Amino acid sequence: MTKNIAMRILYDGTHYHGWQRQKNGITVQQVLEDTLSRLTGETISVTGCSRTDAGVHALDYVLNFRSHTTIPPDRIPYAVNHLLPDDISAVSAWEVPPDFNARFSARGKRYIYRILNARMQNPFLTRYSWHLPYPLDAKVICAAAPMLEGKHDFSAFMAAGGDQKTTVRTVTVCRAEVSGEQNEIICVTVEADAFLYNMVRIMTGTLAEIGMGRIDPDDLPAIIKSGDRKRCGLTAPPQGLFLKKVYYDLG
Amino acid sequence: MTKNIAMRILYDGTHYHGWQRQKNGITVQQVLEDTLSRLTGETISVTGCSRTDAGVHALDYVLNFRSHTTIPPDRIPYAVNHLLPDDISAVSAWEVPPDFNARFSARGKRYIYRILNARMQNPFLTRYSWHLPYPLDAKVICAAAPMLEGKHDFSAFMAAGGDQKTTVRTVTVCRAEVSGEQNEIICVTVEADAFLYNMVRIMTGTLAEIGMGRIDPDDLPAIIKSGDRKRCGLTAPPQGLFLKKVYYDLG
Numbered sequence: 495m496t497k498n499i500a501m502r503i504l505y506d507g508t509h510y511h512g513w514q515r516q517k518n519g520i521t522v523q524q525v526l527e528d529t530l531s532r533l534t535g536e537t538i539s540v541t542g543c544s545r546t547d548a549g550v551h552a553l554d555y556v557l558n559f560r561s562h563t564t565i566p567p568d569r570i571p572y573a574v575n576h577l578l579p580d581d582i583s584a585v586s587a588w589e590v591p592p593d594f595n596a597r598f599s600a601r602g603k604r605y606i607y608r609i610l611n612a613r614m615q616n617p618f619l620t621r622y623s624w625h626l627p628y629p630l631d632a633k634v635i636c637a638a639a640p641m642l643e644g645k646h647d648f649s650a651f652m653a654a655g656g657d658q659k660t661t662v663r664t665v666t667v668c669r670a671e672v673s674g675e676q677n678e679i680i681c682v683t684v685e686a687d688a689f690l691y692n693m694v695r696i697m698t699g700t701l702a703e704i705g706m707g708r709i710d711p712d713d714l715p716a717i718i719k720s721g722d723r724k725r726c727g728l729t730a731p732p733q734g735l736f737l738k739k740v741y742y743d744l745g
Numbered sequence: 746m747t748k749n750i751a752m753r754i755l756y757d758g759t760h761y762h763g764w765q766r767q768k769n770g771i772t773v774q775q776v777l778e779d780t781l782s783r784l785t786g787e788t789i790s791v792t793g794c795s796r797t798d799a800g801v802h803a804l805d806y807v808l809n810f811r812s813h814t815t816i817p818p819d820r821i822p823y824a825v826n827h828l829l830p831d832d833i834s835a836v837s838a839w840e841v842p843p844d845f846n847a848r849f850s851a852r853g854k855r856y857i858y859r860i861l862n863a864r865m866q867n868p869f870l871t872r873y874s875w876h877l878p879y880p881l882d883a884k885v886i887c888a889a890a891p892m893l894e895g896k897h898d899f900s901a902f903m904a905a906g907g908d909q910k911t912t913v914r915t916v917t918v919c920r921a922e923v924s925g926e927q928n929e930i931i932c933v934t935v936e937a938d939a940f941l942y943n944m945v946r947i948m949t950g951t952l953a954e955i956g957m958g959r960i961d962p963d964d965l966p967a968i969i970k971s972g973d974r975k976r977c978g979l980t981a982p983p984q985g986l987f988l989k990k991v992y993y994d995l996g
Contacts, residue, residue, distance in 0.1 A: 506868040551869075571865065581868045614822065617757040617832045618802075622869070 498594055499567050500558045501587040505551065508621045508733065509581060512548045522546075522582060526557065529577045533570070534563040543596040543740045544603065547692075549732035551622070554585075556740045558596045594742075602666070602741040604685040607698040608734045612678040623679075624698075624734040630705030632680055635670045638704045638711035639682060642668040642697055642718075649721040651700070653692035653729060661721075663688055670701060680705075683738070692729050699727035749845055750818050751809045752838040756802065759872045759984070760832060763799045773797075773833060777808065780828045784821070785814040794847040794991045795854065798943075800983035802873070805836075807991045809847045845993075853917070853992040855936040858949040859985045863929040874930075875949075875985040881956030883931055886921045889955045889962035890933060893919040893948055893969075900972040902951070904943035904980060912972075914939055921952060931956075934989070943980050950978035 503526070511519030515527070523540055530538040543556045565573060571584035578584065593599075610616055610623040611630045619625070642665055649661040667685035682701060684694050700717075703709045709717075709727060717725045754777070762770030766778070774791055781789040794807045816824060822835035829835065844850075861867055861874040862881045870876070893916055900912040918936035933952060935945050951968075954960045960968075960978060968976045 504868055553869075575865060580866070580871045583866050583868050585865050614826060614836050615831070615834050617755055617834050618804075618873075620831045 496560050496562055497567070498558055498560055498590050498592050499563075499570065499587055500556060500590040500594060500596065501570065502585040503555050503557065504553050504583055504585065505555065506581040506621070507546060507549050507551045510548065512550065513542050513544065513546045519548075522552075525579065525582060526574075529574050530559060530561070532577060533573055534561050534565070536561055536563070541596045543600050544689075544737055546735075546737060547732050549621075550735045550737070551733075552737040554739050555737055556596045556600075556742070558590060558594055596740075599742055600688075600740050601743055602685060602687050603689065603737065604667070604683065604739040604741075605689070605694045606736050606738045607682040607684070607694055607730060608736070609680040609682070609698070609702065609730075610678060611680055612676065621733050622736075624702075624730050626702060628706070630680065630702060631707070632670070632672045632677065632705065634711060635680060635682075635701050635705040636672065638714065639668045639670040639701060641711060641714040642684075642701075646718050647721060648690055648693060648718065650717055650723055650726050651693045651696040652690035652723065653696065655691050658688075658690060661690060663690060663693070668697065694735060695730040695732070696723075696726050698730040698734070701727070702730065703727035747811050747813055748818070749809055749811055749841050749843050750814075750821065750838055751807060751841040751845060751847065752821065753836040754806050754808065755804050755834055755836065756806065757832040757872070758797060758800050758802045761799065763801065764793050764795065764797045770799075773803075776830065776833060777825075778810075780825050781810060781812070783828060784824055785812050785816070787812055787814070792847045794851050795940075795988055797986075797988060798983050800872075801986045801988070802984075803988040805990050806988055807847045807851075807993070809841060809845055847991075850993055851939075851991050852994055853936060853938050854940065854988065855918070855934065855990040855992075856940070856945045857987050857989045858933040858935070858945055858981060859987070860931040860933070860949070860953065860981075861929060862931055863927065872984050873987075875953075875981050877953060879957070881931065881953060882958070883921070883923045883928065883956065885962060886931060886933075886952050886956040887923065889965065890919045890921040890952060892962060892965040893935075893952075897969050898972060899941055899944060899969065901968055901974055901977050902944045902947040903941035903974065904947065906942050909939075909941060912941060914941060914944070919948065945986060946981040946983070947974075947977050949981040949985070952978070953981065954978035 515523045540559045567587045570587040608623040645664040665686045673679045766774045818838045821838040859874040896915040916937045924930045
């Protein structure tokens with residue numbers, strides 16, 4: 495009998511061309527499909543909760559796949575971890591109802607974006623943050639972030655290439671926090687029901703330019719309303735972005 | 746005129762055969778000597794505060810070198826960072842008295858060692874921790890760690906290969922702390938006036954075996970006294986170890 499199996503994984507996206515299977519370059523989806531196919535002896539197709547870009551990381555990613563395997567779902571992570579490369583790790587797996595779809599059943603997601611605001615690069619954060627060497631006004635960034643919360647048409651914060659029907663999204667959390675021994679880490683957390691293409695990276699780029707004094711935070715409502723991508727900041731680079739959590743309705 | 750210049754750096758030791766220049770394999774010392782020689786047009790020899798092993802990291806490493814360069818010392822980090830690979834970064838540099846020696850002037854050092862105690866590996870910590878998948882008793886480890894403090898002959902905690910005159914060391918701090926969302930990180934901090942070869946890694950291996958119930962913490966005083974390496978735990982692997990701080994007397 496076919497089971498629908500959900501699995502939680504995490505991955506370091508540095509060496510992947512993103513999540514989604516493609517002809518040129520190795521992707522996380524491909525590695526998982528190949529590994530699960532090898533494990534089960536079937537041809538496994540995997541549905542992921544998010545199509546992360548090249549270099550983007552995931553701390554808690556959910557996927558699902560259908561299989562006839564007799565391996566108990568809770569044993570699958572142990573088995574696949576022996577076959578997966580070091581930069582992808584399965585955490586847990588369990589059987590889900592037949593209609594569960596890791597992408598379309600998701601009710602919301604949380605991303606975090608890490609900025610390293612220090613004169614010098616930190617070798618431990620090169621692949622996991624956006625290094626901005628000139629001083630940012632972190633207080634202004636922290637005060638401005640919540641102005642991006644709410645239900646809005648976020649088309650100003652969208653890169654070309656999305657395939658969505660509507661550009662209205664509800665951002666339930668947008669906050670920035672400062673940490674590190676020298677207050678050198680600025681971490682932006684964004685939670686929403688769904689995201690437009692590059693939305694978190696454009697929001698972060700906009701907050702960074704607010705911290706540089708190049709965008710006035712009081713203009714944020716007008717920028718959202720304008721729907722004009724050019725009034726936002728640059729798209730922050732991928733390596734600072736982490737998918738932190740995916741939310742589903744239980745039962 | 747020759748200046749004696751001290752420099753603080755950090756490095757990710759994953760891809761290096763340790764600090765010290767050697768014939769087979771690239772080392773951090775070699776990369777710095779080559780880079781500083783290229784920058785100054787002189788043949789630069791670098792003295793480092795510690796000969797870290799292959800795979801060991803440094804969060805705050807001090808070195809010194811002599812040079813005729815006219816580049817102001819405080820500009821050197823910017824210049825060398827353009828020439829250094831991503832996994833080594835210079836933080837600051839300044840002129841020091843002629844007799845300053847990064848190794849022999851050091852009055853103490855602090856190391857931290859990170860254990861990941863979780864069933865599954867974490868791709869973000871593979872190169873930066875020791876993964877122990879079976880449950881450790883962290884409370885017992887935290888209680889036992891301070892028993893390694895004090896002035897003792899630590900020859901039981903020394904691997905062959907050291908070149909020291911005495912094996913007496915004063916451990917001023919030895920503590921273990923638990924962190925992480927699931928309390929899965931155990932971090933051991935050890936501070937001493939000087940260290941024997943592999944001392945922190947053997948101390949950590951011993952604490953881990955205490956957490957497994959294979960060594961009785963009450964035996965620690967006797968183990969220290971015995972000077973018997975075989976009564977300690979395994980040598981913890983290099984990738985969990987970080988040089989955290991080097992202490993010098995000012996002036």
